[in-house]
Amino acid sequence: xxxxxxxxxxxxxxxxxxxxxxxxxxxxxxxxxxxxxxxxxxxxxxxxxxxxxxxxxxxxxxxxxxxxxxxxxxxxxxxxxxxxxxxxxxxxxxxxxxxxxxxxxxxxxxxxxxxxxxxxxxxxxxxxxxxxxxxxxxxxxxxxxxxxxxxxxxxxxxxxxxxxxxxxxxxxxxxxxxxxxxxxxxxxxxxxxxxxxxxxxxxxxxxxxxxxxxxxxxxxxxxxxxxxxxxxxxxxxxxxxxxxxxxxxxxxxxxx
Ligand code: 4F9
Numbered sequence: 384x385x386x387x388x389x390x391x392x393x394x395x396x397x398x399x400x401x402x403x404x405x406x407x408x409x410x411x412x413x414x415x416x417x418x419x420x421x422x423x424x425x426x427x428x429x430x431x432x433x434x435x436x437x438x439x440x441x442x443x444x445x446x447x448x449x450x451x452x453x454x455x456x457x458x459x460x461x462x463x464x465x466x467x468x469x470x471x472x473x474x475x476x477x478x479x480x481x482x483x484x485x486x487x488x489x490x491x492x493x494x495x496x497x498x499x500x501x502x503x504x505x506x507x508x509x510x511x512x513x514x515x516x517x518x519x520x521x522x523x524x525x526x527x528x529x530x531x532x533x534x535x536x537x538x539x540x541x542x543x544x545x546x547x548x549x550x551x552x553x554x555x556x557x558x559x560x561x562x563x564x565x566x567x568x569x570x571x572x573x574x575x576x577x578x579x580x581x582x583x584x585x586x587x588x589x590x591x592x593x594x595x596x597x598x599x600x601x602x603x604x605x606x607x608x609x610x611x612x613x614x615x616x617x618x619x620x621x622x623x624x625x626x627x628x629x630x631x632x633x634x635x636x637x638x639x
Pocket of ligand 1: 474475476500518519520521522523524525526527528531
């Protein structure tokens, strides 16, 4: 999958290209990253990419023109490599909150263009006419769109076939089935006077699967009841799941 990222801080992406699962997937040729600096398209003597907001107030606004010139270069490059220009996404706290389902959908595309903005804002006309979608990675503000873009790229890249050493990992982790992950244990069998739950040492695979499911359900109900409600309306809770949830007490719902 091809990613084109508009950023004035391409060095930040080295964390993604140089380490871990994403670094290995890059070496394997599973994805590519092309960073584009809008300053290279700045048209005045200072190659400005921002200016003061009409109407006054603090902060600066990214100029539409250098961003559009950059987007045009990107779509030309994408047409040459994958046949058509890609979807353009702006990472913004004003966007729709990112979900794993959204990540899954985007992971099937051949290419994606990401705008990582800086300063306070982007001229709204650039967003209206040349950005397909705004995505938020949470209700908080960071210093620029690069880290949110890196989180999105990471989430997409690890779903590319061959990125994970064990493909089961992507199927079994948190959100894969819309619930939070169950707890996990490894050696030693006792730590801080707490033993590994006996069922996990039993070798009884059906009981282990049921225990993990129930742990997921209980944790999700306690911490993210909204996710339980969604799973329910989507018909993803079995009769056994519902019996288990109905039997949980106030104590089980305390967040640990
Ligand atoms: C983007 C925050 C997406 C959350 C971009 C400052 C951002 C963000 N989700 N904050 N620039």
